[in-house]
Amino acid sequence: MIPVNNTALSAQTKKYLIECIDTGWISSEGKFVKNFESAFAKYIGTKYAVAVNSGTSALHLGLLSLGLKAGDEVILPASTIGACFFAIWYWGGVAVPVDVELDTYNLDPSLIEAAITPKTKAIMVVHLYGRPANLAAIMRIARKHNLVVIEDAAEAHGATIGQRKAGSFGKIGCFSFYANKLVTSGEGGMVVTNSLKLATKVKSLRGLARSKKNRFIYDDVGFSLNMSNLQAGVGLAQLDEIEAAIKQKQAMAASYKKNLADVSGLVLPKDFETGRQVYWMYAVRIEAKKFGCSRDKLAKLLWEKYQIQTRPFFNAPKIAFKPINRFQDKAFPIAEEIGQTGLYLPSGTGQKISDFELVATAIKAIQASLK
Secondary structure, eight states: OOSSSSOOOOOOHHHHHHHHHHHHHOHHHSSSHHHHHHHHHHHHSSEEEESSOOOHHHHHHHHHHHTTTOEEEEEEEEEHHHHHHHHHHHTTOOOEEEOOTTTTTBBBBGGHHHOOTTTEEEEEEOOOOOOOOOHHHHHHHHHHOOOEEEEOTTTTTOOOOEETTSSSEEEEEEEOBBBBBOOOOOOOEEEEEEEEHHHHHHHHBBTTBBBSSOOOOSSSOOOOOOHHHHHHHHHHHHHHHHHHHHHHHHHHHHHHHHHHTTTTTOOOOOOSSSSSSSSSEEEEEHHHHHHHSSSHHHHHHHHHHHOOOOEOOOOOOOHTTHHHHHHHOOOOOOHHHHHHHEEEEEEOOOHHHHHHHHHHHHHHHHHHHHH
């Protein structure tokens, strides 16, 4: 079997975990939390980083720290995980999806201004599948309309635009350390910012908004969203290995590009020329008529014939939120198209180039069998 993701964990990970257990520091009070925050801020290039228990919590608290109110609108891409929408809805905000670019899968800057209203307060940028969004254009629009930019870089640890890291451009940057991410702590997230005020607010909110004078007096409606010392130890060890992990991801992408470039009907990721793409997942699209079958059939055959796991792209809002009856009257043509045709292939740092070569061979064999 070739799983869609298999993450490599370093020997240092076990060492840090054992230290947590031996010292008894397993809660959020342990030293690894602060060490991880400090190291991550330095790596991303921001002054502050605040660790939380998930990427969703990072988005939630990041938005709350900005002082947004119920009814305020936040623009975001129509192709992204539901957590981005939930982080807006949690505090009564209004999520305003905007369609994405067909060649990058990221928020289409040319469509943003048409979605801006007097209630629009922020733009949430998602760097999808490890490819940075067009932040130069988006930041220009944000400045023109006095909007705050918040970056979801959950899939883009170490990706760059020019020489700057994704997550360092907006007022707030948010990361996930879920098990399949380039830096993982099993579960976990991080908020990064250059604002002491915002960092202080996020720290307060994540820990029940306890007063500094008395831990049982509360300065706000807080949450229990801390990262544990155990998680931070894993994250810190993984951060030490991030550049090696990115090199592995890029070698994976180069292997797929070399071996799949001549496959008719298979649309490979577009090269990113103005920075570094980290290929969190190798995301392709299947043009059914040219390839010979649909995305879903290809995924089914890869699993049944070769035990190769894949995953579809995120669904467009109309499909993703149909059970809760949201966006049923909204059309997002590109998000809908890629939601039906997009597939990401095995892309883990714990996998070998030979695994990726087997995936490419299997895809070619399936296409040949369809003719």
